[in-house]
Amino acid sequence: MKTNTPFTLILIAMLSFGLSACSDKHQDVHADGDVHHEDVHHEDDHQEDVHHKDSHGDDDHQEAEAEAPHEDLDVVLEEKALEMIGLTLDVVKERTLYKDVQLSGQIVENNDRLQKVYPRFSGMVKEVFACMGDSVREGQTLATIQNNETLTEYALISALDGIVTKKHVTVGEIIKEDTHIMTIADLKDVWVEFDVHTKDIEHVKKGQIVTVSALGLSSEVQGVITYISPVMDSEKRSLTARVVLSNTSGVWAPGIFVKGVLHIETEVSGPAVPNHAIQIVENKKAIFVPEDEHTFTTVFIEAGDYDKNYTIINSGISLNELFVSKGAFELKAKLVTSSLGGHAGHGH
Secondary structure (H helix, E strand, O other): OOOHHHHHHHHHHHHHHHHHHHHHHHHHHHHHHHHHHHHHHHHHHHHHHHHHHHHHHHHHHHHHHHOOOOOOOOEOOOHHHHHHHHHHHEEOOEEEEEEEEEEEEEEEEEEHHEEEEOOOOOOOEEOOOOOOOOOOOOOOOEEEEEEEOOOEEEEEEOOOEEEEEEEEOOOOOOOOOOOEEEEEEEEEEEEEEEEOOOOHHHOOOOOOOOEEOOOOOOOOOOEEEEEEEEOOOOOOEEEEEEEEEEOOOOOOOOEEEEEEEEEEEEEEEEEEEHHHOOEEEEEEEEEEOOOOOOOOEEEEEEEEEOOEEEEEEOOOOOOOOEEEEEEEHHHHHHHHOOOOOOOOOOOO
16 A cells, blocks of 8 residues: 655645535535525515505404494584574374375456446447446446437446456447446455366365465465366366455456465375474484483484475384474584584485
């Protein structure tokens, strides 16, 4: 066996030392790389985890908001505010709904208080004592006529107190017995003649109260149907319903076109409140009920059928329970201005 020289031993030692150093350096780099890789991975995990927590936190927040109970929709008013509003309470009552039947008609003279003046004999008109629109008294002379045969004069007399609504005679005119000279009408009472078409016949009956109004007139009156014609008008295809109106004011002049409204009871009934007591809060129908003398709570309701005055309540409040009958709109306005309520609006 060949003996290693000193030089050979030194070379082997140097090579061994170099390999060992390379191996350690490689291991250190690998270790550093692993540590660095693990550190980066951990940081990324941390960022992802934070993002996940933030996102999850937002979801939880939204879910918490959705599940959170709504704040009480209460309105608290001081005594002075209550007096200014004029707030009043009522109890829920059983009511029957009504529907309106619309009729059209015209004011005409009362034929029971009307005189159509004709001469008794043919002849010449000598004098005329009343003109169109004049007021005359019962027994007053309207005109004098000279009889053609006897040449004597006779007077035409008013049979009632009234107004000259028609005049068809002049002095010197030759007239016959069938000549309509004048019409005298007592207009303290007038008739309203309504047209009743087929669709409304079953609803219109004698004794019913009709509310009468006319375009341009501020007054509105009520009258009773006293007569319904038994035969349909062949031209209008309608029956005539008559109402007698008092006209001492002279407002209801013959010839005026009028509207009539019949308020007819239906078969629908139930616990009801006035329409103006219902308000729209948070896009839902609601009424206000008293909690105490100064506190009023919003109660959401399910509304049923209604007419022009009342609404049937299906749920939310029961018979004989107290509610705000007058002042509900002001309470709703208070909710809105306090950022506690919903959108403005009436129930109907």
